[in-house]
Amino acid sequence: MTETTTQMNPNAAAAIMARRRRLLGPNVATFYDEPVHIVKGDGVWLWDADGRKYLDCYNNVPHVGHCNPRVVEAIARQSAVLNTHTRYLHEGILDYLERLTATFDASLSTALLTCTGSEANDVALRMAEAVTGQRGVIATDNTYHGNTTAVSQLAAGNTSGLGSADFVRFVPAPDSYRPQGDEDGGGGMAQTARFFADAVAERIAELKASEFGFSALILCPFFLNEGFPDLPEGWLKPTADVVRKAGGLIIVDEVQPGFGRIGSHMWGHQRQGIVPDIITLGKPMANGYPMGGVVTAPDTMAAFRTAYRYFNTFGGNPVACAAAMAVLDELADRRLMAQAREVGAHARERLAALAQKYEVIGDTRGAGMIFGAELVLDRGSKAPAGAFADRIANEMRRRGIMLNTLGRSGNTLKIRPPMIFTKENADLLFEVLDDVLAATPVVDD
Secondary structure, eight states, X not given: OOSOOXXXXXXXXXXXXXXXXXXXXTTOOOSSSSOOOEEEEEBTEEXXXXXXXXXXXXXXXXXXXXXXXXXXXXXXXXXXXXXXXXXXXXXXXXXXXXXXHTTSOTTOOEEEEESSHHHHHHHHHHHHHHHHSOOOEEEETTXXXXXXXXXXXXXXXXXXXXXXXXXXXXXXXXXXXXXXXXXXXXXXXXXXXXHHHHHHHHXXXXXXXXXXXXXXXXXXXXXXXXXXXXXXXXXXXXXXXXXXXTTOEEEEEOTTTTTTTTSSOSSHHHHTTXXXXXXXXXXXXXXXXXXXXXXXXXXXXXXXXXXXXXXXXXXTOHHHHHHXXXXXXXXXXXXXXXXHHXXXXXXXXXXHHHHHHOTXXXXXXXXXXXXXXXXXXXXTTTEXXXXXXXXXXXXXXXXXXXXXXXXXTSOEEEBOOOTTOOHHHHHHXXXXXXXXXXXXXOOOO
């Protein structure tokens, strides 16, 4: 598959973009240099307004596939009977939470449901404050946890400068390709784990000396937005020990690695062998129906409920719970975690073969249905090829493959398809990527 797809009528695209600016305001982001006008989805496929078909190698919201029949039927069936909030009694939310919490450590047996991951992370910060009586939070310096006023300040590059983010301290995100604290390679990943834990300890000391004190460390256990570095199992244990010794809580954001995506475990923190205090969930929970959640221990939930009068009109409504239950059914009945493991291993092999062929691929990494390659201008210096990676993503889109980039320098190809992605889908992806890499000059603007 080497031919370039036809492009959307430029006049139609310009008209839609003008309407977006008028109705949504300026600077509303779109993917790709030539935005895609998507009108239909089915499984791992998307179609645009011109009838062009795209292989979706990026979207984790339709966790079990676009327009999954089981999820669609569950939504329609429950919508036809009842949809209301949780101040009325309904078994749907209870049935779902019993099944959801059974996938975690036994200590994590209570939950509340929200509409988004942003809300879930906002609640998690308040839970930590309710338990510790402190407000200071530590986050990594190249991540994203959502859009509320408090949570947006957890992203170092996402603050307006209009408000104070003094209650947040940042630590460098780990990088297995350029390992911090082990530049000579003598200490291995154990040394990088100690470096990260020491950095967290330094930030804890700063917060404890401030008016905010120290309440929690929040992170994605797979560090996905940071470029999903290859970290061995147990890498986070030294950091967990530091946080616990300081009296803080560990919040893990499982929006991206969770629900079996990494293949080896249901949740990213389980791969690291730690039991967090609070877990936040979002996008894939109900396959696109708005839903988020917070899972924690009963005493933490009780502290939060005592300190805050919290209610969410749409969080945990019967339709959302029906959709979310259907997602769990699909994961179990279709053995999608095992599929993620098998397809992910195949994808890593294909990526490794491409790395043998193209010097621009400095590193390959991933687990399960998260995999990708870091592109560099020179393997010796490991100089990031961010602009080149962007051109690759745009050319892949022109040829009917949707993926994107991330990382501190935007030079890592991010491939994160729905869980029903197959080896045949992966082979198509890498055949096109091979063609695109061969045809694209390695220059960085």
